[in-house]
Amino acid sequence: AVLARLRDAGLASIPGGGAEILVDRVRQQISPRKISAQGWLAVMREAHRLGIPSTATMMFGHIETTAERIAHLECLRALQDDTGGFLGFIPWPFQPGNTPLARTVPDLPVGSIDFLRMLAISRLYLDNIPHLQSSWVTQGTALGQLGLCFGADDLGSTMMEEHVVSAAGATFRTNAGELARLIVDLGYQPVQRTTTYAPVRVWE
Secondary structure (H helix, E strand, C coil): CHHHHHHHCCCCCECCCCCCCCCHHHHHHHCCCCCCHHHHHHHHHHHHHCCCCEEEEEEECCCCCHHHHHHHHHHHHHHHHHHCCEEEEEEEECCCCCCHHHHCCCCCCCCHHHHHHHHHHHHHHCCCCCEEECCHHHHCHHHHHHHHHCCCCECCCCCCCCCHHHHCCCCCCCCHHHHHHHHHHCCCCCEEECCCCCEEEECC
16 A cells, blocks of 8 residues: 555655565574565565566675575566566675674675676576666775676666665765766766666767
8 A cells, every 4th residue: 555655646666675685594683673585575576566666686795695695586586577577686795894793794795706706697597687787886886897797787876875885884986977987998888777777868
């Protein structure tokens, strides 16, 4: 009912944050106050049923196992097969700065190779989700750019404000012109888009 009211008031899409890892063993330890994995998937399913598309995220590189990362991808793939409502997928490594979890988990943070490997695996596994975003917000612009060579087709946005990642110590900054240059340098055509991936401007 809430989603229907929001849609009728003009809501055209929703972000896919809060997914973390869609395995309850993990969620109970890192985000015990958030809904269950099935609860998150149910919200997305209902949004898609109402004609509200969304993205999906994955915060990896903390207490989850490799098998649990794949379980997360499988949950998204299965729901996408049913609804087709996910427009994009954004995997990003856990940022350990200023977090209690960082004091209890060894071998943090996730390195560049693991980030790029996760992008490549995601592009292969989630071939039913049309777009894959390389997170310059958590990795910086150089590695964000490199992600476009590992299956990603989206560098995300410039964002007016951001509090979650920056609170953990990641404070990368950029602008639209710099993002366009990063894309051009790889031989690709930069296209500014809306949240629902409709083209707004083709950068020359």
